[in-house]
Amino acid sequence: MIRTVDELEKNFQELSKMARGYRMRILVCGGTGCIANGSLEIYKKFKEVLRQKGLYTDLELIQEGREGTGVAASGCHGFCEMGPLVRIEPNGFLYVKVKAEDVEDIVESTVIKNEPVMRLLFCDPAEKKHFLREEEIPFYRRQTRLVLKNCGKIDPEDIRDYIACGGYRALAKVLTEMTPEQVCDEILKSKLRGRGGAGFPTGKKWQQVFSQDSDVKYVVCNGDEGDPGAFMDRSVMEGDPHRILEGMMIAGYATGAREGYIYVRAEYPLAVKRLQTAINQAREWGLLGKNILSSNFDFDIHINRGAGAFVCGEGSALTQSIEGFRGMPRPRPPRTVEKGLFGKPTVLNNVETFANVPSIILNGAEWFSSIGTPESPGTKIFALTGNINNTGLIEVPMGITLRQILFEVGGGIKSGKKFKAVQIGGPSGGCLTEEHLDLSMDFDSLEKAGAMIGSGGLVVMDEDACMVEVARFFMDFTQRESCGKCVPCREGTKRMLEILEKIVSGNGTVEDLELLNELAEVVKTGSLCGLGKTAPNPVLTTMKYFKEEYMAHVIDKRCPSKVCRGLARPVINREKCRGCGKCKRICPASAIEGEAKKPHEIDQNRCLRCLACIDACPFDAIREE
DSSP states (O other): OSSSHHHHHHHHHHHHHHTTTOOOEEEOOSSSSHHHTTEEEEEEEEHHHHTTTTBBBOHHHHHHTTOOOOEEOOOOOSSSGSSOOOETTTTTTTOOSSGGGGGGHHHHIITTOOOOOOGBBBTTTTTEEEOOBGGHHHHTTTTTOOOOOSSTTTTTTTTHHHHHHTTHHHHHHHHOOOOHHHHHHHHHHOBBBBBTTTOHHHHHHHHHTTOOOOOOOEEEEEEEEOOOOOOOHHHHHHHHHHHHHHHHHHHHHHHHHOOEEEEEETTTTTHHHHHHHHHHHHHHTTSBBGGGGGSSSOOOEEEEEEOGGGGGGSSSHHHHHHHHOOOOOOSSOOOOTTTGGGGSOOEEEEHHHHHHHHHHHHHOOOHHHHHHHHHHSSEEEEEEEESSSSSSEEETTTBHHHHHHIISSOOBBBBOOEEEEEEEGGSEEEEEEETTTTOOOOOOHHHHTTTTOTTOEEEETTTTTTTHHHHHHHHHHHHHHOOOOSSSHHHHHHHHHHHHHHHHHHHOHHHHHHHHHHHHHHHHHHHHSHHHHHTTTTHHHHHOOHHHHHIIIIIIOOOTSSSOOGGGGGEEOTTTOOOOHHHHOOOOOOOOOOOOOOEEEEEEEOOOOOOOHHHHHOOOOEOOO
């Protein structure tokens, strides 16, 4: 139990010294991705082998003066493409694609002999060399890990690890050295903008809640994260949960709130488990609850699990869901800062925003604003997915270019193919193209390009992607996720989806494109909440930057990328055709004609575009045009 700031400082000194007491420490990635690839079996195997050799020790034994090797399951390292990952400290070795059968070699070579296992080191295909330490790997080299600095380096289920690396010292600072007004001013001065998508100044929001005359106020953390391909908040919740709690508590002190809620989708069971463990530990250690650090500040946090509705990422829908109602947005004003959860003033920020707060308090607003761009300072976490060599989680300074992210951090496009587009910001964002590769990745620059940072999902597409189908895919998602409360979103997205489906099936017209554009503008301006207002973004940006693809679909009746089956046109190569008749027998529309042992022909007017003939031909004589 920590009762005072002095006791917290004493624990920090003792625990940080104990953490350095390990001769060696093995950190096995315990993020969701690596767990799915067997990292927990690797973790258990390390414990088993080390115990057999008499090398295993834990923090309690370190406290008694015994030196040895510790093992912990950490949070996500970010380099998901190379998982399961194992980090060896203090060497900084990072082993990739580790299997349980590799454990014996790691213990024999690294733990006992202090030598690396070369075959398990990352080998960069471009530089053609093995990298010994994590920070030397190109994927990490270009990053600036502030929010993610502990992820992969601490045990997220042990509060002692968090305290050992300075955890809760920011909370102690605000409780003893700063007034609530000063905290709000410091966050405002840092220019921290909400990392959930809109980029609203965090300090301004806190000041607005602070100024409300109410005995009850709330702090809500949005961990709903519903974008396809996004896992930024999940990784922070899984890898460094105490950082989020500390940020929320500082927000509570700054605004006069005494209670907080973390809204997490139920599809994140590991995040829920680790957050609840962190809350329980913080209560046990006296860092959450009544009279925290003898300051007369009371604060407690609860977890609320959502049912996975994308619309609950919107503030008013989220608070409705916590209250037990169906998650649907409401008109504004009143705003959440005035009348939010249970009708009370509420601070609502996302996971990444709260996770930035402790570092700003400890290092100062000037330090934070020196990173990134003047109007978008700090860093941003992105989830790199799709046709990219280094899929995973990255944290880079605001203002970095898309080219640097894709080709320096991401390692370029898979299979040496050409970059075509990147969908940024999920279904709410837009598509950026080759002409945007040198665009500054910050809130304002992306908005001017018709896109948005959103929560930070980056879905990379190569030359084989059909942008019309991409627009249809995201419109299908947002249409299904629409809560149906307002007509523009409920009906508009449905009509837009119908037009897109008509186009990819080969029945679209130029008039459909005009109607699609008109509908997109109506939905964007007339919808009630952010879901509807941003739903047309993928359509509008693809129509703007890939107009020729849309025209090919509606005029030439072809899909240049050969993705849309409704526009596929099978053609028989007469030189290769042997007249075996297999394609003719399998055709459901009897569209193939020809005599035995002579080249056949396909009647395009009768062809259903099922392409069964291509699979049936044993001579590879039928191709798709």
